[in-house]
Amino acid sequence: MSREKIIKQHYEPRILPGRPHFEILDWADAQSQRLRFEVLAANVGLAGKSLLDVGCGLGDLYGFLLERGLTVDYTGVDISEKMILHARQAHPGGHFLAADLFAKNPFGRKRFDVAFCSGTFNLNVGNNISFLPTALRQLFGLSRRALVFNLLHRRARRQHPHCVYYEPGEILKIVKRFRCKVEVIDDYLHNDFTVVCRPLASSRVSRAAKRKKT
Numbered sequence: 001m002s003r004e005k006i007i008k009q010h011y012e013p014r015i016l017p018g019r020p021h022f023e024i025l026d027w028a029d030a031q032s033q034r035l036r037f038e039v040l041a042a043n044v045g046l047a048g049k050s051l052l053d054v055g056c057g058l059g060d061l062y063g064f065l066l067e068r069g070l071t072v073d074y075t076g077v078d079i080s081e082k083m084i085l086h087a088r089q090a091h092p093g094g095h096f097l098a099a100d101l102f103a104k105n106p107f108g109r110k111r112f113d114v115a116f117c118s119g120t121f122n123l124n125v126g127n128n129i130s131f132l133p134t135a136l137r138q139l140f141g142l143s144r145r146a147l148v149f150n151l152l153h154r155r156a157r158r159q160h161p162h163c164v165y166y167e168p169g170e171i172l173k174i175v176k177r178f179r180c181k182v183e184v185i186d187d188y189l190h191n192d193f194t195v196v197c198r199p200l201a202s203s204r205v206s207r208a209a210k211r212k213k214t
């Protein structure tokens with residue numbers, strides 16, 4: 001079965017009227033879902049920036065930013081059209097797009113100040129570990145100032161067979177190949193960690209020059 005099918009078959013039947021968003025999105029509770037957004041907001045300046053939220057689900061990050069009074073040029077993208085329909089209903093002011101970014105980038109040469117993924121790589125689609133370097137490289141190419149993503153931590157006491165748990169050291173090996181400054185934040189939840197990759201100034205210049213040439 002394709003990655004897209006596995007993801008849709010997992011999340012879409014969970015969308016039921018009145019069901020709390022954290023349950024639909026397969027988070028343990030609303031607090032832990034929100035905490036992941038707080039880690040993003042605490043570590044990256046978002047005000048006035050463009051933000052790409054990859055795997056945006058029901059658009060809860062957009063709601064969080066509004067609550068915080070943060071003015072952000074927000075774009076949410078999710079592989080599931082059904083998720084996007086619900087995100088648009090919940091947040092008519094938000095900009096949401098249905099697409100599998102990793103199969104076909106709908107943004108062309110456009111880049112964002114910050115790209116963020118929360119829970120996007122949680123579901124076991126069969127090849128998470130081999131797929132991650134390609135996906136992260138693509139996301140890094142889309143981000144001007146920071147790529148931020150969270151993953152489930154290998155140390156989690158309770159592990160679900162349909163999820164993938166990652167070792168921060170292994171992830172560091174992947175992102176260290178990018179020209180960026182890396183920070184790992186793993187003190188907010190037992191079962192989760194966040195990686196912040198900030199492109200080095202020299203890499204920003206050479207990437208801009210490369211784009212000019214092509």
Ligand SMILES: C[S@@+](CC[C@H](N)C(=O)[O-])C[C@H]1O[C@@H](n2cnc3c(N)ncnc32)[C@H](O)[C@@H]1O
Pocket residue numbers: 007011025026027033054055056057058059060061077078079080083099100101102117118119120121122
């Ligand atoms: C655990 S949910 C998290 C949703 C949201 N980030 C949040 O924290 O509220 C993961 C979401 O990622 C989406 N997703 C997974 N792989 C994706 C991909 N390749 N492109 C876009 N969305 C993807 C799923 O459809 C699902 O909505």
